[in-house]
Amino acid sequence: MNQxxxxxxxxxxxxxxxxxxxxxxxxxxxxxxxxxxxxxxxRGYNIDSLTVSETESQKHLSRITIVTxxxxxxxxxxxxxxxxxxxxxxxxxxxxTGRSIERELAMVKVKGGGEHRVEALRxxxxxxxxxxxxxxxxxxxxxxxxxxxxxxxxxxxRPLGLVEVSRxxxxxxxxxxxxx
Amino acid sequence: MSDKSHDPxxxxxxxxxxxxxxxxxxQHLFGYPGGAVLPIYDEIxxxxxxxxxLVRHEQGAGHAAEGYARSxxxxxxxxxxxxxxxxxMVTPLADALMDSIPLVCITGxxxxxxxxxDAFQECDTVGITRPCTKHNWLVxxxxxxxxxxxxxxxxxxxxxxxxxxxxxxxxVQFATGTYHPPRKSDxxxxxxxxxxxxxxxxRKAVAMLASAKRPxxxxxxxxxxxxxxxxxxLRELVEVTGFPITSTLMGLGAYPAxxxxxxxxxxxxxxxxxxxxxxxxxxxxxxxARFDDRxxxxxxxxxxxxxxxxxxxxxxxINKNIRVDVPIIGDCGNVLGDLLQVFKAETKxxxxxAWWQQIAQWRARNSLSYRKNNDIIxxxxxxxxxxxxxxxxxxxxxxxVGQHQMWAAQFFGFEEPHRWMTSGGLGTMGYxxxxxxxxxxxxxxxxVIDIAGDASVQMTMQEMSTAVQYELPIKIFILNNQxxxxxxxxxxxxxxxxxxxxxxxxxxxxxxxxDAYGAVGIQAIKPGDLDGAIKEMIKVRKPVLFDCRVAxxxxxxxxxxxxxxxxxxxxxxxxNDEATATAFAGGKALV
Numbered sequence: 001m002n003q004x005x006x007x008x009x010x011x012x013x014x015x016x017x018x019x020x021x022x023x024x025x026x027x028x029x030x031x032x033x034x035x036x037x038x039x040x041x042x043r044g045y046n047i048d049s050l051t052v053s054e055t056e057s058q059k060h061l062s063r064i065t066i067v068t069x070x071x072x073x074x075x076x077x078x079x080x081x082x083x084x085x086x087x088x089x090x091x092x093x094x095x096x097t098g099r100s101i102e103r104e105l106a107m108v109k110v111k112g113g114g115e116h117r118v119e120a121l122r123x124x125x126x127x128x129x130x131x132x133x134x135x136x137x138x139x140x141x142x143x144x145x146x147x148x149x150x151x152x153x154x155x156x157x158r159p160l161g162l163v164e165v166s167r168x169x170x171x172x173x174x175x176x177x178x179x180x
Numbered sequence: 181m182s183d184k185s186h187d188p189x190x191x192x193x194x195x196x197x198x199x200x201x202x203x204x205x206x207q208h209l210f211g212y213p214g215g216a217v218l219p220i221y222d223e224i225x226x227x228x229x230x231x232x233x234l235v236r237h238e239q240g241a242g243h244a245a246e247g248y249a250r251s252x253x254x255x256x257x258x259x260x261x262x263x264x265x266x267x268x269m270v271t272p273l274a275d276a277l278m279d280s281i282p283l284v285c286i287t288g289x290x291x292x293x294x295x296x297x298d299a300f301q302e303c304d305t306v307g308i309t310r311p312c313t314k315h316n317w318l319v320x321x322x323x324x325x326x327x328x329x330x331x332x333x334x335x336x337x338x339x340x341x342x343x344x345x346x347x348x349x350x351x352v353q354f355a356t357g358t359y360h361p362p363r364k365s366d367x368x369x370x371x372x373x374x375x376x377x378x379x380x381x382x383r384k385a386v387a388m389l390a391s392a393k394r395p396x397x398x399x400x401x402x403x404x405x406x407x408x409x410x411x412x413x414l415r416e417l418v419e420v421t422g423f424p425i426t427s428t429l430m431g432l433g434a435y436p437a438x439x440x441x442x443x444x445x446x447x448x449x450x451x452x453x454x455x456x457x458x459x460x461x462x463x464x465x466x467x468x469a470r471f472d473d474r475x476x477x478x479x480x481x482x483x484x485x486x487x488x489x490x491x492x493x494x495x496x497x498i499n500k501n502i503r504v505d506v507p508i509i510g511d512c513g514n515v516l517g518d519l520l521q522v523f524k525a526e527t528k529x530x531x532x533x534a535w536w537q538q539i540a541q542w543r544a545r546n547s548l549s550y551r552k553n554n555d556i557i558x559x560x561x562x563x564x565x566x567x568x569x570x571x572x573x574x575x576x577x578x579x580x581v582g583q584h585q586m587w588a589a590q591f592f593g594f595e596e597p598h599r600w601m602t603s604g605g606l607g608t609m610g611y612x613x614x615x616x617x618x619x620x621x622x623x624x625x626x627x628v629i630d631i632a633g634d635a636s637v638q639m640t641m642q643e644m645s646t647a648v649q650y651e652l653p654i655k656i657f658i659l660n661n662q663x664x665x666x667x668x669x670x671x672x673x674x675x676x677x678x679x680x681x682x683x684x685x686x687x688x689x690x691x692x693x694x695d696a697y698g699a700v701g702i703q704a705i706k707p708g709d710l711d712g713a714i715k716e717m718i719k720v721r722k723p724v725l726f727d728c729r730v731a732x733x734x735x736x737x738x739x740x741x742x743x744x745x746x747x748x749x750x751x752x753x754x755x756n757d758e759a760t761a762t763a764f765a766g767g768k769a770l771v
Contacts, residue, residue, distance in 0.1 A: 008473065008742065026370070027368075027369065027370045030318065031306060031307075031310065031318075034307070034310065035310060038310055038311055042311050073499060073500075073503070076499055077496060077499075077500055080494075080495045080496035080498070081496045083495065083496075084340075084494060084495065084496050085315075086314065086315040086335055086368050086370065086371045087315075087368070087370050087371075088370055089369075089370040
């Protein structure tokens with residue numbers, strides 16, 4: 001172990017990383033999102049995607065969907081650290097349920113003419129993307145699906161004149177009759 | 181309809197704050213006034229139920245409240261102004277969060293219409309204190325104030341205790357609204373800490389304990405936080421099982437130092453027997469401790485052959501650093517009670533005679549030994565004498581941070597919980613003096629001693645003035661070696677003896693300094709003078725600065741070097757230059 005002089009034990013950890021989607025039900029009070037984000041930055045966790053919105057306004061409940069990457073021990077820590085925050089009701093690891101559906105919405109702007117324009121439209125049709133804005137030289141497509149489908153669509157649009165993309169981040173829900 | 185002006189629950193925000201403190205049984209409040217809290221200070225002036233202790237710096241108020249909380253089990257309460265008042269509180273808040281100390285800190289804020297305007301003495305208090313509190317609130321409506329204050333006390337004291345901040349803008353303090361006394365519903369709806377342990381997990385743990393051949397109990401600050409009953413149950417568990425017990429720095433006193441199963445503290449500067457027992461055990465019962473990096477040493481070599489049971493009220497402590505086999509989420513006292521019951525019914529009793537024989541061999545190494553000296557006071561000797569001469573007295577000990585802190589933990593024996601106040605997690609130099617103040621406020625007739633270092637004590641020295649003002653006879657026992665001893669020790673061991681900025685070239689004359697504050701200064705230079713001087717210190721009913729001149733270059737052993745395991749400790753008699761160099765070399769050679 002070649003450790004430089006330090007008052008701390010510097011250890012390398014070699015567990016493989018996993019990607020998990022977490023659904024977090026929180027009290028919608030001021031600063032709650034800052035708390036959750038601060039936890040991630042303060043403790044050095046990753047946020048791959050973050051989606052937030054109030055879901056039950058009567059009860060002041062918001063639902064945060066976080067996609068994160070880490071070793072199994074870190075993922076477990078993240079869940080416990082979230083769960084012990086005062087305004088957090090519940091944390092569900094959607095990936096572990098094995099029954100979750102994940103969707104993302106993207107708006108994709110493509111500019112061009114001629115063959116490219118036709119090809120973009122044809123691919124959009126194949127991906128069930130809708131045209132929500134059009135000019136003689138551009139389209140804005142709206143596409144919904146899981147992250148990999150959207151990534152794939154964007155990759156295909158790139159050579160056809162991709163201008164920009166706006167994505168919502170992942171929203172997730174479990175299959176079947178039970179709520180979280 | 182009743183006339184609202186005669187409703188006794190109609191009052192200003194400032195009045196609500198004082199009323200809530202009274203309703204929560206708060207007797208003492210540590211604070212410092214300023215523009216944004218003047219309405220509250222005006223209310224404090226007009227009542228006599230809550231006594232306000234005026235400190236000299238907000239950090240002092242925070243640590244005093246921590247000492248108060250730790251020595252009583254009640255929440256410590258602090259009142260400071262906006263801006264710099266709040267930012268000066270950040271260190272105590274972070275300290276209290278790390279060591280799970282219940283603090284309720286009320287901060288003034290600029291009026292709501294000025295928030296975000298860079299107003300005079302404005303800062304984003306809830307933003308700044310968010311990562312160093314358990315929870316915090318900015319109250320924008322006077323009618324929310326009562327509920328928030330009651331919630332604040334609940335959150336600070338329930339579950340794993342911790343600090344909370346309630347930020348109250350000045351216009352909310354002036355505004356009139358409806359107060360309500362604390363009621364059951366004033367709990368945060370989404371916050372429900374789990375207290376009772378899972379019965380199946382407890383049975384699993386007992387089965388493991390009953391078949392152990394080389395068991396150890398490793399207890400921590402959670403046992404102290406759980407209350408006196410938890411310490412009683414821990415002692416009973418040790419008695420019933422006959423298991424050896426060690427403790428973290430934070431847990432000292434839960435099991436008495438004179439108890440026959442006591443191994444001493446474990447970890448980086450723990451005893452040889454405690455660390456070897458941890459390393460070689462086959463079943464480890466961790467009660468209210470968190471496997472932190474000063475305890476475990478190298479984690480992949482930490483107690484490699486053991487099954488581990490972990491009792492903790494905070495699920496995030498489980499499997500954070502060390503994977504455990506049987507986690508039990510719950511309050512230490514509650515779980516220990518259930519566990520004892522099940523254990524007593526268990527017919528199989530562990531036979532651990534051979535284990536104790538092994539431990540006796542480790543004990544015989546006498547890892548805390550040091551060479552005696554008749555000319556110079558050794559710091560270890562000073563603490564041993566302090567301990568002997570205060571034995572049987574009603575004594576509370578606080579410390580600063582560094583070598584003296586470790587020596588105090590090694591050489592001062594604690595018989596009861598809540599008698600030992602030290603900054604464990606954050607390691608805050610300057611903690612001990614104001615903490616002693618807080619302890620003395622709570623226990624006016626007790627002997628309260630801050631075992632200090634010459635460097636640490638200067639960080640919050642100004643609070644001597646507070647001690648004099650309130651006639652708090654705290655004893656500041658300074659082990660004066662003219663160095664930041666622990667920094668120097670690390671520089672010697674790890675940085676080629678280049679003592680970069682760890683020598684205090686211009687120390688004050690502590691005796692004269694005491695005199696200047698109106699306190700008493702005592703100095704001891706020779707070992708022969710020490711007993712007399714300590715006795716004099718104990719006798720004086722005034723604050724004392726005790727300048728104990730100790731050997732300048734003494735180092736703190738035993739020690740687990742960085743990147744090493746529990747069974748690779750460096751013992752004092754082995755710590756010659758060559759052995760030290762080898763132990764710490766680990767690839768990058770020491771010069």
